[in-house]
Amino acid sequence: xxxxVTVDRETANRELLDFxxxxxxxxxxxxxxxxxxxxxxxxxxxLLMIFGLQLxxxxxxxxxxFPVVNFVFWIGVSHAGIMVSAILRLAQAEWRRPVTRAxxxxxxxxxMTAMTFPIIHSxxxxxxxxxxxxxxxMRGIWPNPRSPLVWDPAAIFTYLTSxxxxxxxxxxxxLALARDRVKNPxxxxxxxxxxxxFRGTTRQWRIQAIAGILLSALILxxxxxxxxxxxxxxxxxxxxxxxxxxxxxYFVIGAVHSGVSAVVTxxxxxxxxxxxxxxxxxDHIDSLARLxxxxxxxxxxxxxxxxxxxxxxxxxxxxxxxxRRLMEPPWTAIAIIFIITGYIIPVGLWLFRRVRRNFxxxxxxxxxxxxxxxxxxxxxxxPGLERKSNLTFQYxxxxxxxxxxxxxxxxxxxxxxxFLVFSKLxxxxxxxxxxxxxxxxxxxxxxxxxxxxxxREA
Amino acid sequence: xxxxxxxxxxxxxGLYNEPDDAADAVSRLRGVGFGGNxxxxxxxxxxxxxxxxxxxxxxxxFAFPFAGAACGLAVAIAWHIGAQIALPIxxxxxxxxxxxxxxxxxxxxxxxxxxxxxxxGVLFESRLPDGIGVxxxxxxxxxxxVSVMARERRIPDAQIALEEAGAVDVLSKDGSLMRPAAxxx
Numbered sequence: 001x002x003x004x005v006t007v008d009r010e011t012a013n014r015e016l017l018d019f020x021x022x023x024x025x026x027x028x029x030x031x032x033x034x035x036x037x038x039x040x041x042x043x044x045x046x047l048l049m050i051f052g053l054q055l056x057x058x059x060x061x062x063x064x065x066f067p068v069v070n071f072v073f074w075i076g077v078s079h080a081g082i083m084v085s086a087i088l089r090l091a092q093a094e095w096r097r098p099v100t101r102a103x104x105x106x107x108x109x110x111x112m113t114a115m116t117f118p119i120i121h122s123x124x125x126x127x128x129x130x131x132x133x134x135x136x137x138m139r140g141i142w143p144n145p146r147s148p149l150v151w152d153p154a155a156i157f158t159y160l161t162s163x164x165x166x167x168x169x170x171x172x173x174x175l176a177l178a179r180d181r182v183k184n185p186x187x188x189x190x191x192x193x194x195x196x197x198f199r200g201t202t203r204q205w206r207i208q209a210i211a212g213i214l215l216s217a218l219i220l221x222x223x224x225x226x227x228x229x230x231x232x233x234x235x236x237x238x239x240x241x242x243x244x245x246x247x248x249x250y251f252v253i254g255a256v257h258s259g260v261s262a263v264v265t266x267x268x269x270x271x272x273x274x275x276x277x278x279x280x281x282x283d284h285i286d287s288l289a290r291l292x293x294x295x296x297x298x299x300x301x302x303x304x305x306x307x308x309x310x311x312x313x314x315x316x317x318x319x320x321x322x323x324r325r326l327m328e329p330p331w332t333a334i335a336i337i338f339i340i341t342g343y344i345i346p347v348g349l350w351l352f353r354r355v356r357r358n359f360x361x362x363x364x365x366x367x368x369x370x371x372x373x374x375x376x377x378x379x380x381x382x383p384g385l386e387r388k389s390n391l392t393f394q395y396x397x398x399x400x401x402x403x404x405x406x407x408x409x410x411x412x413x414x415x416x417x418x419f420l421v422f423s424k425l426x427x428x429x430x431x432x433x434x435x436x437x438x439x440x441x442x443x444x445x446x447x448x449x450x451x452x453x454x455x456r457e458a
Numbered sequence: 459x460x461x462x463x464x465x466x467x468x469x470x471x472g473l474y475n476e477p478d479d480a481a482d483a484v485s486r487l488r489g490v491g492f493g494g495n496x497x498x499x500x501x502x503x504x505x506x507x508x509x510x511x512x513x514x515x516x517x518x519x520f521a522f523p524f525a526g527a528a529c530g531l532a533v534a535i536a537w538h539i540g541a542q543i544a545l546p547i548x549x550x551x552x553x554x555x556x557x558x559x560x561x562x563x564x565x566x567x568x569x570x571x572x573x574x575x576x577x578x579g580v581l582f583e584s585r586l587p588d589g590i591g592v593x594x595x596x597x598x599x600x601x602x603x604v605s606v607m608a609r610e611r612r613i614p615d616a617q618i619a620l621e622e623a624g625a626v627d628v629l630s631k632d633g634s635l636m637r638p639a640a641x642x643x
Contacts, residue, residue: 010599010600013598013599140546142545142546142547143545144547145538145541145542145545146542146556146559146560147559148559150563151562151563151566154562154563154566154567155562155566157566157570158566158567158569158570158573161570161573161574162569162570162573165573165574165577166573168577169577169580172584172586173502176502176598177502177598180502180595180597180598181595181598196581196586196587196588197586197587197588197589197591198584198586199500199591199593199597200500200501200502200503200504200597201498201499201500201605202498202499202505202507202510202512202515203498203515203517203583203584203585204584204585204586205501205504205505206507206515206517207515207517207519207580207583207584208504208580208584209504210517210519211519211576211580214519214520214523214576215573215576215577218523218569218572218573218576219573221569222566222569222573225562225565225566225569229562232562432502432503432504435502435503436503436504
């Protein structure tokens with residue numbers, strides 16, 4: 001790192017907890033706006049329960065639309081947190097310190113949002129409960145526990161539980177810090193209970209360090225399994241364009257591309273909104289951008305594999321699906337936008353150091369990546385279903401309705417609001433971790449240069 | 459003071475500005491006969507293990523994920539096979555318990571068990587939840603605490619050792635400041 005974090009402990013405590021204890025005006029305005037959008041989503045949801053799926057633009061044979069696309073997208077975004085946090089912890093990368101918490105919190109809220117989409121997608125939410133607990137046994141109709149759709153809730157529940165536990169364990173020292181700093185007696189009591197009496201003994205710090213590595217090692221295989229299972233929702237069907245063995249790694253790496261980009265976007269927003277200029281530096285964004293170049297290129301490789309496997313078998317249905325995806329309107333335009341925004345513009349720009357160290361350009365390019373990645377999921381889900389088969393007598397194009405766009409806006413607002421409320425209640429950066437980095441940081445002289453030297457726990 | 463009172467242990471906390479002073483306090487406490495289990499370092503920041511000359515913390519955290527994984531797998535098998543047998547689905551001659559279809563769920567159950575047990579292990583090995591003991595909010599601002607459990611009759615020895623190492627303050631169990639040992643009658 002060329003630009004290490006250098007603030008004293010008092011300043012670090014103050015700046016990292018500042019947003020927790022302060023009430024800036026923009027917080028109320030933003031949460032109010034987000035609350036309005038979420039309310040709109042709830043109204044649409046209520047209408048959906050009354051009028052059913054006719055509110056959405058489904059047309060036979062397409063019955064998987066925006067809710068499924070968004071489900072895949074938000075599951076993808078959720079992968080960033082754990083990927084960034086766990087891998088960097090395992091690798092003991094020094095620059096991870098300000099990044100991990102925000103990434104983990106993004107995981108929690110995007111995962112919780114993703115979980116709402118299967119409920120919306122079902123159209124009759126109470127039926128979702130029936131799949132798990134078949135209550136109307138008098139009719140003798142049973143859900144199939146062997147269905148691949150059972151894998152999803154199992155994987156997502158495991159991932160969400162693990163992530164929440166992971167974040168909570170890592171939060172203990174910061175909860176204790178908040179307990180010590182807060183003046184309000186109610187706040188002191190709440191933080192006191194949540195911190196479980198953590199006071200920073202040598203033993204507790206030792207266990208914290210090991211827990212971070214151990215839980216990272218356990219969560220990484222879960223993270224890979226979750227998006228693999230999401231991809232198998234598609235790949236185990238016989239729909240052309242979906243039935244593909246490369247889907248699992250393709251989805252996982254796509255999720256990482258999308259998710260790490262989202263982490264960069266969030267970090268840049270945090271830097272300015274929460275006044276964290278001392279902690280989120282150009283070096284952090286630069287490092288993540290370099291990581292993204294590799295991830296994006298691997299993702300492109302898997303996209304090409306998917307394309308090649310589709311064409312190489314000369315299976316007519318597969319070839320037709322790719323023909324539709326790439327050569328027929330409006331899919332041609334969507335494909336061009338997706339590849340330009342998902343890869344060509346961002347990676348082309350990230351090759352330049354000046355861009356990687358420019359917060360504005362990094363913000364724009366990472367938002368572009370997620371636009372591209374959303375379109376990619378849209379392109380995977382819809383064209384395969386739109387194909388006529390021998391028994392398709394009724395046929396119509398899927399055109400997303402205003403209600404679906406409303407749901408998307410509400411879910412985006414839900415993720416942002418969740419993140420914002422978390423940041424208001426708890427430190428969004430691991431204060432103890434950052435201060436540890438400062439203790440361990442020293443400089444050594446090599447020839448005429450002074451370079452940072454970091455001592456690491458064995 | 460009765461013999462019972464003099465056998466009761468009490469916690470003292472010395473607060474230090476510098477890690478070197480805290481390390482010195484640990485050495486002095488050892489010098490007057492306090493064992494490693496009686497001495498605890500408290501800080502708002504993790505320092506490298508052994509920085510204060512304290513004992514290495516022994517733990518069995520690595521055993522928890524394995525135990526959890528075994529329990530998670532057992533519960534997942536019971537849950538899933540139970541569900542398949544409980545729901546009278548017509549399978550058309552195919553097996554009621556289809557292994558390929560449950561591998562994913564078994565995997566998730568195993569991993570969930572491993573994570574949950576690890577978290578329990580972290581709390582257990584960190585001795586949490588626990589009462590806060592002797593503590594001072596200034597530790598959050600960077601002071602380093604050296605806590606020592608001493609029998610009533612050894613309190614003066616502990617206090618002198620903590621003060622001689624340059625303690626900013628020495629606190630007793632109820633959080634009150636100890637009078638300097640030299641000024642005590």
